[in-house]
Amino acid sequence: MSNNLALMIRAAIQKNPIFILLLGLCPTLAVTSTFEDGIGMGLATTFVLLFSCGLISLIRKLVPGEIRIPAFIVIIATFVTLISMMMEAYTPDLFQRLGIYIPLIVVNCIVLGKALSFSYKNPITPSLFDALGTGLGFTGGLMIIAGIRELVGQGTIQLMGNTVVTIPINMHLMVLPPGALLTVGLLLAAFNWVGDRR
Amino acid sequence: MNLLPIIIGAIFVQNFVLMRFLGICPFIGVSKRTGPAFGMGAAVSLVMTVASFATWLAYRFLEANGLEYLKIVVFIFVIASLVQIVEIVVKATSKQLYSALGIYLPLITTNCAVLGAAFLNISEGYNLLESIVHGISAGMGFTLALLLMSGIREQLELGDVPRPFRGVPIAFITAAFMSLAFLGFSTLL
Numbered sequence: 091m092s093n094n095l096a097l098m099i100r101a102a103i104q105k106n107p108i109f110i111l112l113l114g115l116c117p118t119l120a121v122t123s124t125f126e127d128g129i130g131m132g133l134a135t136t137f138v139l140l141f142s143c144g145l146i147s148l149i150r151k152l153v154p155g156e157i158r159i160p161a162f163i164v165i166i167a168t169f170v171t172l173i174s175m176m177m178e179a180y181t182p183d184l185f186q187r188l189g190i191y192i193p194l195i196v197v198n199c200i201v202l203g204k205a206l207s208f209s210y211k212n213p214i215t216p217s218l219f220d221a222l223g224t225g226l227g228f229t230g231g232l233m234i235i236a237g238i239r240e241l242v243g244q245g246t247i248q249l250m251g252n253t254v255v256t257i258p259i260n261m262h263l264m265v266l267p268p269g270a271l272l273t274v275g276l277l278l279a280a281f282n283w284v285g286d287r288r
Numbered sequence: 289m290n291l292l293p294i295i296i297g298a299i300f301v302q303n304f305v306l307m308r309f310l311g312i313c314p315f316i317g318v319s320k321r322t323g324p325a326f327g328m329g330a331a332v333s334l335v336m337t338v339a340s341f342a343t344w345l346a347y348r349f350l351e352a353n354g355l356e357y358l359k360i361v362v363f364i365f366v367i368a369s370l371v372q373i374v375e376i377v378v379k380a381t382s383k384q385l386y387s388a389l390g391i392y393l394p395l396i397t398t399n400c401a402v403l404g405a406a407f408l409n410i411s412e413g414y415n416l417l418e419s420i421v422h423g424i425s426a427g428m429g430f431t432l433a434l435l436l437m438s439g440i441r442e443q444l445e446l447g448d449v450p451r452p453f454r455g456v457p458i459a460f461i462t463a464a465f466m467s468l469a470f471l472g473f474s475t476l477l
Contacts (some may be wrong), residue, residue: 116309116313119312163368169345169358171360190411193363194400197397197398199313212434249466263468266471271460272461275459278455278456279452279458
């Protein structure tokens with residue numbers, strides 16, 4: 091059990107999909123203009139990761155190597171369709187704001203990458219823990235980026251209609267596309283700097 | 289059915305890479321030199337155009353049978369098949385282009401840009417001609433961004449970049465300034 095927990099933590103931090111593996115950058119940049127959108131996208135992707143990697147791990151002995159990529163993509167597409175329909179029904183505002191980036195979870199390199207590198211070669215329980223760790227690491231990264239962007243860009247963080255934090259800074263650029271690229275670029279440089287000093 | 293706003297929109301105002309962040313992975317990965325960057329841009333443009341055509345038709349078929357919810361699965365399937373065909377055609381007609389693109393050609397399948405263009409055609413309610421024009425224009429915008437980036441990066445390689453920024457971080461910050469410049473187009477439409 092502790093092995094699996096260590097696996098999960100390693101997938102979230104040492105192999106963080108955004109900052110270490112540099113995967114899934116399209117949605118990272120696009121949906122992090124608000125904190126809520128970041129969390130929403132992170133949790134949706136975690137859902138897809140858990141179910142896809144779980145199913146792929148269960149059927150891994152049955153899938154011939156040559157067709158594994160199209161097979162995995164169809165499995166992932168199915169779960170993306172599911173979460174998309176659920177979000178359309180239960181969280182319509184979030185669904186509208188995330189727009190085309192929800193179906194784009196299908197081509198998020200994180201999901202296919204995890205499936206090919208881990209779930210295809212490992213039993214169900216480690217695969218689930220690894221997928222959960224990756225999803226949580228992705229969500230955490232999105233929260234950091236979105237938190238910075240919304241806080242510096244609008245001076246407040248809104249969560250479900252309530253203003254949680256307010257600071258007297260209002261750099262509107264941060265919630266626009268250049269702000270996304272700037273935030274992620276600076277964060278990556280910061281991670282490199284910390285990594286260098288160890 | 290005014291096509292000019294679609295063209296200007298896709299290339300400048302809502303540039304696929306610098307505004308919508310679709311296709312950012314090959315943007316960072318391939319754009320180190322101008323030659324391969326242009327080849328990649330051309331390949332993506334071709335796939336985007338044909339995919340816009342094919343997915344639009346596929347969606348009409350799904351609509352006619354009440355199967356719209358299958359669009360995610362069907363679209364990715366169509367695009368994966370198209371990329372396979374393009375790869376075969378490129379391999380047969382131009383050996384240098386094929387080896388220049390290398391692994392990036394099959395990776396166009398998982399490129400957000402192609403699937404993103406397909407979904408945008410549907411969500412914006414374009415007809416067939418508008419979808420194809422949108423596909424071509426989005427591809428041109430992608431190629432433009434890639435060419436600009438590769439030109440800058442060729443120069444950056446010779447510069448004195450601080451250690452933590454070398455590689456991807458400085459590329460992102462450069463892209464941030466390019467995006468800022470493209471923001472200036474926002475009142476064009």
